[in-house]
Amino acid sequence: MRFLEKYDVREAFLISRKLLSCCDSSAASSVEAEGHVYQLLFQIKENPLAYKVGDSLGVLPKNPKHVVEKVLASLGYSPQHSVKIHDSSTTIYEFLRTRANLDKFPGKLKSFFSEEVASGNLYEAICKERPNIPMDQFTSALLPLLPRFYSLASSPEANEEELELLVRLISYPGVDEQRYGVCSFFLCRELELNTSCQVFIQPTQHFTLGVHLRNKPLVMIGAGTGIAPYKAFVQQRIATGDAGKNILFFGERFEKANFYYQDFWKQAAAQQLVDLFLAFSRDGEKKVYVQDILREHRDLVTKAYEEGASFFVCGSKVLGQEVKKTLEDILGKMQLSQLREERRYVIDVY
Structure with a gap:
């Protein structure tokens, strides 16, 4: 690559x-x-x-060993057979393990399969139909991992x-x-x-702690593993003595099972280094999500905005859409658009 x-x-x-x-x-x-x-x-x-x-x-990942072994067995290839990739040689096993996408179907291989499976997953099609494909054609057609x-x-x-x-x-x-x-x-x-x-x-261009955030409020909004960069943000501000207020709005399913880094967050909150606002959607009779606790604390959100806060959103695309609607409701569409232009409203969704 x-x-x-x-x-x-x-x-x-x-x-x-x-x-x-x-x-x-x-x-x-x-x-x-x-x-x-x-x-x-x-x-x-x-x-x-x-x-x-x-x-x-x-x-740079590697395909699961059991997946590679099953592909080789289904195609009748010896794991130790040598294949040439660009200017170097390796075994077919090592090539499939480290360099080949075994899920996405390459167009050049579809003629070896029935129409029923050729629009699906490559690995599952190989295991089901066990086609007879010359090894050189197979390896040259595969997409990169x-x-x-x-x-x-x-x-x-x-x-x-x-x-x-x-x-x-x-x-x-x-x-x-x-x-x-x-x-x-x-x-x-x-x-x-x-x-x-x-x-x-x-490197990220905007989803980071720029100089303009120094000693300003930081509003971090996330769900699931989207909490990861916020731990780094708060650690950084503590290590550098940044006096800006840290505010975290976080959502997941269950507090006991899904409050990641909870010891870190609870200790930081106890030391008044961060304000925590949490939504665990499956813990109560009524489902509560991140956008709900944002609305509940709209006065705090507005105050942070007026004090020059920057807003970060990290999590799923659905989270990003819901948070955008909620912040537009709290702050106004024009204000949120202005925040984006000033790089004070930054999203990382997937």
């Missing part, structure tokens, strides 16, 4: 992996359905990677030695088996402690 040549790709060693979603609660089945969430700590043994809060970590990006949950000012991620293990039902997100499975299940993976920094 030649586009990676512009990045400083490093070997990052996994030094800690901790399950943060608590699955011994009454919410266990629901948490499982939504995917476990893990805190991962990485260390780069050479010089630390230079980054700023709000940046993302690009991770692209990096995945995760918001960094760490601040270089607080600890330049470690990179921290908050990763949800993506899980979904396949045709004949449970399927997983390629990178989340690699990071949460396959990557062993004290072994490395390849990473690089993907």
Whole structure:
């Protein structure tokens, strides 16, 4: 992947992996359905990677071993067969594990499959029909396995030695088996402690703590793993002595199972370093979401705006849409548009 040549790709060693979603609660089945969430700590043994809060970590994933083995068996390929990729050679196993997208169907391979499966998932089609494809045609047609990006949950000012991620293990039902997100499975299940993976920094342009935010209120709005960059924001402000007020509006399903980094947040709140406003939609009889607690505290939101606050939104696209409507209702459409122009309303949705 030649586009990676512009990045400083490093070997990052996994030094800690901790399950943060608590699955011994009454919410266990629901948490499982939504995917476990893990805190991962990485260390780069050479010089630390230079980054700023709000940046993302690009991770070069590997396809699950059982997926690669099943593809090879279904196609009748020997795992140790040598294949030439550009100017180098490797085994077909290693190529499929590290470089090939085994989910997206390449147009050049559709003629080897029935119409019924050729519009679906490549891996599932291979397992179902076990086609006879010459190896050279197969490897040359496959699309590349692209990096995945995760918001960094760490601040270089607080600890330049470690990179921290908050990763949800993506899980979904396949045709004949449970399927997983390629990178989340690699990071949460396959990557062993004290072994490395390849990473690089993907800089953010606006989703960061610029100079114009110094000593100004910071309104952080997020849901799910969208809380990750806000931990870095608050750590950074504490480490640099920034006196600006920190306000967090956070939503998830269950407080016991899904309040990620709750020890950090509760300690910061106890020290009056952050004001917490939380919405856990499945804990009460009435479902409460982030936009609801924003409306409930509209006076506080308005006061922060008048004091020069910047507003950050991180989470799903649905969250972004609902928060936008709510802030327009509280502050006004023109005011929110002006905030965006001034880079004081910044969103990171996915």
